[in-house]
Amino acid sequence: MRQNTVDFVLDQKNVSLxxxxxxxxxxxxxxxxCDYALHSCVTWWSPEVAKEMDILCKEKGINSFKMFLxxxxxxxxxxxxxxxxxxxxxxxxxLGMVHAENGHLIAEKSSxxxxxxxxxxxxxxxxxxxxxxxxxTNRAITLANQANCPLYIVxxxxxxxxxVVTKARRQGKVVFGEPIAASLGTDGTHYWNKCWRHAAGHVxxxxxxxxxxxxxYLMDLLANNDLQVTGTDNCTFNADQKALGKDDFRKIPNGxxxxxxxxxxxxxxxxHTGKMDPCRFxxxxxxxxxxxxxxxxxxxxxxxxxxxxxxxxxxxxxRTISAKTHHQAVDFNIFEGMLCHGVAEYVMTNGHVVLDExxxxxTQGMGRFIPLPCNSETVFSRIRERERTTKPCxxxxxxxxxxxxKITATQMSEKMIVADNPIIPNNAEFHGRPMTSSGxxxxxxxxxxxSGQQIDEKSPRRSTxxxxxxxxxxxxxxx
Ligand SMILES: NC(=O)NCCC(=O)O
Ligand SMILES: [Zn+2]
Numbered sequence: 171m172r173q174n175t176v177d178f179v180l181d182q183k184n185v186s187l188x189x190x191x192x193x194x195x196x197x198x199x200x201x202x203x204c205d206y207a208l209h210s211c212v213t214w215w216s217p218e219v220a221k222e223m224d225i226l227c228k229e230k231g232i233n234s235f236k237m238f239l240x241x242x243x244x245x246x247x248x249x250x251x252x253x254x255x256x257x258x259x260x261x262x263x264x265l266g267m268v269h270a271e272n273g274h275l276i277a278e279k280s281s282x283x284x285x286x287x288x289x290x291x292x293x294x295x296x297x298x299x300x301x302x303x304x305x306x307t308n309r310a311i312t313l314a315n316q317a318n319c320p321l322y323i324v325x326x327x328x329x330x331x332x333x334v335v336t337k338a339r340r341q342g343k344v345v346f347g348e349p350i351a352a353s354l355g356t357d358g359t360h361y362w363n364k365c366w367r368h369a370a371g372h373v374x375x376x377x378x379x380x381x382x383x384x385x386x387y388l389m390d391l392l393a394n395n396d397l398q399v400t401g402t403d404n405c406t407f408n409a410d411q412k413a414l415g416k417d418d419f420r421k422i423p424n425g426x427x428x429x430x431x432x433x434x435x436x437x438x439x440x441x442h443t444g445k446m447d448p449c450r451f452x453x454x455x456x457x458x459x460x461x462x463x464x465x466x467x468x469x470x471x472x473x474x475x476x477x478x479x480x481x482x483x484x485x486x487x488x489r490t491i492s493a494k495t496h497h498q499a500v501d502f503n504i505f506e507g508m509l510c511h512g513v514a515e516y517v518m519t520n521g522h523v524v525l526d527e528x529x530x531x532x533t534q535g536m537g538r539f540i541p542l543p544c545n546s547e548t549v550f551s552r553i554r555e556r557e558r559t560t561k562p563c564x565x566x567x568x569x570x571x572x573x574x575x576k577i578t579a580t581q582m583s584e585k586m587i588v589a590d591n592p593i594i595p596n597n598a599e600f601h602g603r604p605m606t607s608s609g610x611x612x613x614x615x616x617x618x619x620x621s622g623q624q625i626d627e628k629s630p631r632r633s634t635x636x637x638x639x640x641x642x643x644x645x646x647x648x649x
Contacts, residue, residue: 174204174469174479174540175429176459178236180211183245187212187222191230195539202537204519205479207463209234209267213244215251220258227262231541233464235259236324239306240271240298240375249313256317260553263544265462266314267322270306270331271298271376280420291369292361293419295377303376304330311338311345318556320344320549322462325403327353327376329387336396344552346462347397349388351428354400355435356504357382370412371502374403375424389439392454393446399459400436402428406500426504431491433481435505437512441485448485464546478521487513497530 177198181190187210194208210232212219226232237252238245247255252268259266279297283289288296307323311334314321326332326349335347358378363369372378391397405425415422428435433455440446446454460470467476488511493503517525524532 174206176207176209176463176542178209178211180213180236180245183213187219187226188230191226191232199535199539201534202539203524203532203534204537205469205477205540206537207465207540207542208232209236211236211238211245212255213238213247215247215254220254223255223258223262223264227264227544231539231543232264233542233544233546234265234267234322236267236269238269238273239310240269240273240276242273242277245269246273249309252310253313253317256314256319256321260317260319260557263546263550265322265546265549266319267324268306268310268314269325269375270303270310270323272302272306272309275302275305284418284420289418290366291373291415291419291422294373294422295358295361295380298375298377300328300330300379300381303328304334307331307334308338311335311343314345315343318553318560320346320553322346322348322399324348324401325350325353325374325376326388326397327384328379329381329384331376332388332391332397336391339396344549346399347391348399348401349392349397350400351402351432351435352378352426352504354385354388354392354439355431355508357384360504366416367409367412367502370415370422371409372426372504373412373415373419373422373424374405374426385439389443389445393440393450398454399462400432400454401459402432404429406498406502408501427496427498427500427502428504430496430498431503431505431508431510433483433514434489434491434510434512435508437483437485438508438510442511461548462546464543464549465540466548469540478518480516480518481514482516483512484515485512487511487515489513 177194179187179190179194181193191208191210198206208231210223210226212223212235223235235255237247237255239252240246256266258264276298279302280293283293283297307326310323311321315338321344323331323335323345326335326347332347332349335345338345339347352374356372356378358372358380359382360372360378361369361380378384388397392400403425404427406427407423407425412422436455437451440454441448441451457466457470460466460468467473469477469479472480488509491503491505491508491510493501493506496503513528514525515527516523519537522533522536524530
């Protein structure tokens with residue numbers, strides 16, 4: 171087995187993607203203790219971003235871009251922007267990745283929580299329940315599919331979102347789902363813990379789910395290839411940093427640990443429970459990621475010619491996870507107290523032993539940046555075929571040579587007036603489609619509206635409203 175890492179380059183909105191990339195490389199290159207690669211995040215859209223994506227792919231070793239449907243006004247893209255980014259990814263042979271939550275809805279519901287006086291970490295989950303994740307997952311899949319762009323859903327946290335990914339894959343969509351150590355190893359009941367620090371320590375987006383059967387369910391899907399890869403979204407904050415949100419859950423920084431314990435948690439909950447065999451464990455922790463991110467067999471395989479990044483795993487040993495003994499620079503561990511069967515006894519990176527019977531022996535800077543080439547076969551072979559077979563094709567026909575109506579702007583606006591209705595001078599509010607040529611309602615339109623004023627609301631004599639434009643049209647119409 172082997173383990174490497176891929177971090178996210180995520181800077182402020184409107185910062186150049188190339189500058190952000192350089193910043194990350196400068197931070198990492200002299201410090202990394204194992205090989206690493208990078209994903210780039212796209213949090214704004216412009217022709218400049220499109221150009222930079224090209225450079226990142228062709229010259230900088232980036233082959234995947236993460237976009238956010240959450241974090242309104244900060245990182246969130248609108249649907250039209252996301253669609254543009256997906257099209258660009260497809261052109262470049264890069265993988266689209268999405269943080270799937272409905273940012274608009276979260277913003278509304280967060281304010282409602284505060285208005286109700288619910289300011290603690292439990293509100294973090296309540297204002298972004300499962301369906302908020304599932305809706306955005308479905309939307310991301312739809313937009314990616316329409317752009318013929320392969321998609322990777324990062325941090326799948328709920329049964330509902332996992333079901334959406336599963337269904338889409340069964341429909342033949344090119345989508346991959348990544349549950350993480352957190353969603354496979356623990357649950358969102360912790361948000362209701364009486365200790366604020368404990369509850370806040372679990373805050374991440376999308377949140378852990380209060381349904382305690384969630385981790386087992388996600389593991390079942392992972393074992394059976396409905397989900398394919400495990401990540402961590404490792405992003406840790408100490409208690410004093412989480413405390414920025416002590417009076418307002420919206421200010422608690424999002425993120426939890428995972429990278430150190432990922433293998434243990436997945437072995438414990440996946441292999442030790444009999445849900446998956448050791449080969450599947452290697453696939454979901456290593457090989458599948460290497461294939462999707464196009465670095466197989468250099469990584470993800472133990473073979474002559476592959477990098478000597480090897481974990482020697484003892485399935486008979488056990489350990490208990492604790493913040494007191496972990497190696498991460500954070501004072502909290504979401505897996506605190508979890509007994510894990512299966513322990514990494516030795517770890518080699520590039521042929522060097524870096525974990526020796528539990529002792530970490532690393533040298534800063536010994537890892538390398540590994541460029542990830544575009545056009546992964548695992549990801550793009552189906553996409554390329556679809557490009558060819560699903561190209562839009564026009565119908566060849568003789569041009570229409572009959573009469574064409576002439577209509578002035580005034581005539582058009584007259585036609586758009588609903589006569590005889592004093593409170594609704596212009597019915598455009600209620601109709602997405604124009605009136606028919608005779609002035610009647612377009613029957614493909616609906617007068618049903620989910621919100622706001624209804625077309626017949628407050629109408630004093632609804633049943634007797636006279637219509638000058640009956641369905642079927644007037645005989646004195648335009649024609
Ligand atoms: N998942 C999480 O809460 N980490 C912070 C950044 C992100 O949302 O991806
Ligand atoms: Zn995210």
